[in-house]
Amino acid sequence: MKLPKFIRNNLILKITSLNSLVVGARLLMSLVVQKLLAEYTGQAGIAKVGQLRNISSILMSLTSLGTFNGVVKYVSEYKSDQKNLLKLFSTLYVFSFTASVVLFFILFFGASYFSHKLFLSDTYAVVFKVMAVAVPFISMNRIFSGVINGISDYKKHTKIEFISHFLAAVLLLVSLYFYSLKGVLVAIALTPIIQFTVLIIIFGKVLKDYVDFNSISFKIPFLKQLLGFTVMSFVATVLSNYVEIDLRTLILEKISEAEAGSWTAMNSISKIYMQFLIAIFSLYILPKYATINTSFEFRIEIKKIYTSLVPLVFIGMVLVYVLRNVLIEVIFTDAFMGMAILFKWQLAGDFVRFIANVLSYQFLAKKQIKYFVSTQLIGLAMYYVFGRYYLSSFGTEGVVMALFVSNLIYLGIVFFVLRNTFFGKNRDI
DSSP states (O other), X not given: OOOOHHHHTOHHHHHHHHHHHHHHHHHHHHHHHHHHHXXXXXXXXXXXXXXXXXHHHHHHHHTTTTOHHHHHHHHHHOTXXXXXXXXXXXXXXHHHHHHHHHHHHHHHHTHHHHHHHHHSSSTTHHHHHHHHHHHHHHHHHHHHHHHXXXXXXXXXXXXXXXXXXXXXXXXXXXXXXXXXXXXXXXXXXXXXXXXHHHHHHHHHHHHTTTOOGGXXXXXXXXXXXXXXXXXXXXXXXXXXXXXXXXXXXXXXXXXXXXXXXXXXXXXXXXXXXXXXXXXXXXXXXHHHHHTOOSHHHHHHHHHHHHHHHHHHHHHHHHHHHHTHHHHHHHHSOXXXXXXXXXXXXXXXXXXXHHHHXXXXXXXXXXXXXXXXXXXXXXXXXXXXXXXXXXXXXXXXXXXHXXXXXXHHHHHHHHHHHTHHHHTSTTTTO
């Protein structure tokens, strides 16, 4: 299918449109999966799935020591520099090997503890043992995905995403049919192995052009360059998922498991539509920002991104809000209808966060650790504090209100940090 000319001539829209095709397909798969999960496991099952997906997100960061954005940045900068690429991947090998060994032992021998902590039962210990086995695959998949994003190979990225999510959805549904909720959780734990296998089959040959596997050594010459990304990822991914787990557990304890399931369902819908945007950050924005050296170029790029995407994002979110009751009926069941009240706060919060992230990715691209970590920590702290406070006053809706308020604060802080780029002394640099 040939894309319209105005899209072909705009790389942002080109990547977004191609990514939208795979996200649209994933959306259909997610609709089927979420519907069956809701019918067969109820709100309690959705809450448990949410807990495990948060753990999976944390592991994606920890297994590679949070170097994904570092891989994107340095691969985009050193595409033709084999010497620096070798230093990069030697360091990544040490990071990945060390983290994978440590996390394997923690998950495998602490399986009963994690099962009781997250699911209030020892029944699901096997899930964490399976996840322990999958740890090396999570690490390698994360690093090699960084290479794909670093060279902006969005076509292969689209193909990998579609095939891997299709196979993962099939595995999950088969597991649900034969083994109920425990089977679903095991399937989620096995998903990284599927993703890695698909990535190697599709991207393996190209990968060899950038990674000289025979020359990789057990050394860390890129330690200083990557440690900053480790710190940033710990804050952005590990702490944010921990906060989400803690708030879900609080809802479960203070209100009910059903309410925790409804809040998780709202997060699931948010993650589905936000997938349309997430890829553009790693495939286009981060590599592009890494090559920008003046505030003038940065402002031009910001204007280009906002004018291309903000109207589309706004229209899309308005449609989601208007169709919220239909979405709940289609994706879940009538038991989840109470979550309709959460949509306005979730959508508003996500919209503000998108606007803020377009600006804050400059911190990642330029490895401005102090700015990135401080703004993220303040935003997370506000979400956590307001979430706990509003929960006692407004129930589950209060947690989503807290998301909107904290994202507004985050946007304000990011803009304040970058004020000189737009209005002050750095404007002409």
